Amino acid sequence: MSTVPLIPDTAPFSAEQRAWLNGFLAGVFSRAPAANSDLRSPISASAALTPLTILFGSQTGTAEGLAKKAAKEAGKRSFAATVLDMAQTDLAKLAAEKNVLVIVSTYGDGEPPDSAKSLHTALASASGTALSSLRFSVCALGDTNYTQFCKCGTDFDHFLGKLGATRVTPRTDCDLDYEEKFNSWLNTTLTALGTGSAPAESKIENQKSKIPDSDPEPTYSKKNPYPALLLTSRNLNAPGSGKQVHHIEFDLANSGLAYEAGDALGVIPHNCPEHVAEVLAALGCDGEEAVPAPDGSTVPLRRALTEFYDLGKPTAELLARCAIPTTVSANSASTTTPASPHHVVDVLLQSKSENPHSKIPTPTELVWLLKRLQPRLYSISSSPHAHTGQVHLTVGAVRYEKDGRPRKGVCSTFLADRAQPGNTRIGVFVHSNKAFRPPASGDTPMIMVGPGTGIAPFRAFLAHRRATGAKGKNWLFFGDQRASTDFLYREELAALMHDGVLTKLDTAFSRDQAEKIYVQQRMLEAAAELYAWLEQGAHFYVCGDASRMAKDVDLALHQVIERAGGKTPEQAAAYVQQLKAAKRYARDVY
Numbered sequence: 001m002s003t004v005p006l007i008p009d010t011a012p013f014s015a016e017q018r019a020w021l022n023g024f025l026a027g028v029f030s031r032a033p034a035a036n037s038d039l040r041s042p043i044s045a046s047a048a049l050t051p052l053t054i055l056f057g058s059q060t061g062t063a064e065g066l067a068k069k070a071a072k073e074a075g076k077r078s079f080a081a082t083v084l085d086m087a088q089t090d091l092a093k094l095a096a097e098k099n100v101l102v103i104v105s106t107y108g109d110g111e112p113p114d115s116a117k118s119l120h121t122a123l124a125s126a127s128g129t130a131l132s133s134l135r136f137s138v139c140a141l142g143d144t145n146y147t148q149f150c151k152c153g154t155d156f157d158h159f160l161g162k163l164g165a166t167r168v169t170p171r172t173d174c175d176l177d178y179e180e181k182f183n184s185w186l187n188t189t190l191t192a193l194g195t196g197s198a199p200a201e202s203k204i205e206n207q208k209s210k211i212p213d214s215d216p217e218p219t220y221s222k223k224n225p226y227p228a229l230l231l232t233s234r235n236l237n238a239p240g241s242g243k244q245v246h247h248i249e250f251d252l253a254n255s256g257l258a259y260e261a262g263d264a265l266g267v268i269p270h271n272c273p274e275h276v277a278e279v280l281a282a283l284g285c286d287g288e289e290a291v292p293a294p295d296g297s298t299v300p301l302r303r304a305l306t307e308f309y310d311l312g313k314p315t316a317e318l319l320a321r322c323a324i325p326t327t328v329s330a331n332s333a334s335t336t337t338p339a340s341p342h343h344v345v346d347v348l349l350q351s352k353s354e355n356p357h358s359k360i361p362t363p364t365e366l367v368w369l370l371k372r373l374q375p376r377l378y379s380i381s382s383s384p385h386a387h388t389g390q391v392h393l394t395v396g397a398v399r400y401e402k403d404g405r406p407r408k409g410v411c412s413t414f415l416a417d418r419a420q421p422g423n424t425r426i427g428v429f430v431h432s433n434k435a436f437r438p439p440a441s442g443d444t445p446m447i448m449v450g451p452g453t454g455i456a457p458f459r460a461f462l463a464h465r466r467a468t469g470a471k472g473k474n475w476l477f478f479g480d481q482r483a484s485t486d487f488l489y490r491e492e493l494a495a496l497m498h499d500g501v502l503t504k505l506d507t508a509f510s511r512d513q514a515e516k517i518y519v520q521q522r523m524l525e526a527a528a529e530l531y532a533w534l535e536q537g538a539h540f541y542v543c544g545d546a547s548r549m550a551k552d553v554d555l556a557l558h559q560v561i562e563r564a565g566g567k568t569p570e571q572a573a574a575y576v577q578q579l580k581a582a583k584r585y586a587r588d589v590y
Ligand SMILES: Cc1cc2nc3c(=O)[nH]c(=O)nc-3n(C[C@H](O)[C@H](O)[C@H](O)COP(=O)(O)OP(=O)(O)OC[C@H]3O[C@@H](n4cnc5c(N)ncnc54)[C@H](O)[C@@H]3O)c2cc1C
Pocket: 060, 264, 269, 312, 376, 377, 378, 379, 380, 394, 395, 396, 397, 398, 399, 400, 401, 402, 408, 409, 410, 411, 412, 413, 453, 454, 456, 588, 589, 590
């Protein structure tokens, strides 16, 4: 057993710095040969640390951020914590662990995030008691708007238990409003793991140990957003288009807010005043009624419904209170079937028409039955190297009709219709996504598939490459409905081609000819060259629609490798797996 030194409480560091340094030393000592024991002498060795691996599976960085937060907290509590991406472990490595926290989100229709797929598959098919010396707990991230709420976390919890591991605390399923549940789970779990745990052991051969990185806590966050001035909101589509995509610019000068190409921006929206007015009318209220805000303060009902509460998909609790029949999913008490009323206002109206004698909720009762209004994420379409003091987005306005009523997306129409450039300040924060970055080397070729608003991060990547003088080749696949109305950033792309930054641009406009053509067809048409770029080390990126496009593009990538590389489907799958493992295939899909 090797003892890991602790920074004494009297050392001139803040609690956070001390926690980080303790984690750092734990990481160093967990990998250091025993002969290096003299390294311990400068600091008095006073306590042994409990080894803890914090395993995350994340698509857009939330679980990764929480894993780092957990590591910092664990560092303060005498754990030697290492943060590890699920993509970097397997069943055998897991079997050698003692204590594991799993923090994992769910994507697609109940699927694991890309980086968690191979471990998920391996655990699903494993049997026996390979993990009988492992103690674990799972924090599942999800969104109750999805039917398969927290499915991936539920799977991991089940798989680990099935393979003989000991669950130290029950799984926690977190909705988008995860902070409180996450903190409580972490606190209880670290306490449970700390009880009777084995002291830290030297893991000389262990090459995977990752030390919680030293990212400082950002000044502005989801809880404390920066009020950014909206500078521009411009429709990128020409008249006659069936779409409305806005180019948005915010002023960040002197904000201290830092981002990188590949990050997303969290935007705090307001509900539409007309929608709020409909809810007030259904309640029979004038909006002046005092109600609790989520922070416990008292605010007028109109403000609460505009700024703080979600008027979209109703909670199961509201449906129950208004006696609207629902079928409740096995996974979550607050998930309802798609047949449920679409929006909160529909519940109130339906309740009034179907049960004229039932009592409509009071204003305070109503807000207790609503979820908090959540920020929306948007892939950043600017580069800090090229667009100093600004951040840009590319936002598609969501509008549709449902049950005979026109509906609009909260945040996209807030930005497109209601926010006033030059006047409105909007709460924003940077949502870091380290898994989606331009290649570290400017010489590495990039292939980017970004139809529709999926072009956003690639505008940022290309701006980054131009500004940093990167010499690598760049190939963009873009698609939309019609070239005449929907060719987003056409002039900018032409200028990038002209200047040699954009090497190849393949477009697919689905409605410009009799048969529908999409980006995946263009990939197949260019199979030989695409494969040659991959063989030259190109990174392959996809951004945009998750439900269909990303799946079709993934299939096309496999077909390109089969056809141009002369490989069997199994060999092509292995090739794609290698691209993922080498972080050369990254997706930002929603
Ligand atoms: C990492 C990430 C990056 C993103 N980047 C971008 C980006 O660059 N650009 C961009 O435009 N968006 C992007 N999004 C999506 C964005 O976050 C929002 O989800 C989107 O703008 C819709 O939000 P909203 O508030 O306008 O709509 P909401 O009020 O959230 O309404 C959307 C909901 O309405 C319902 N709905 C929509 N259409 C229909 C229909 N036809 N019938 C029935 N119900 C329907 C669905 O339940 C849908 O979930 C990204 C998302 C993520 C997670």
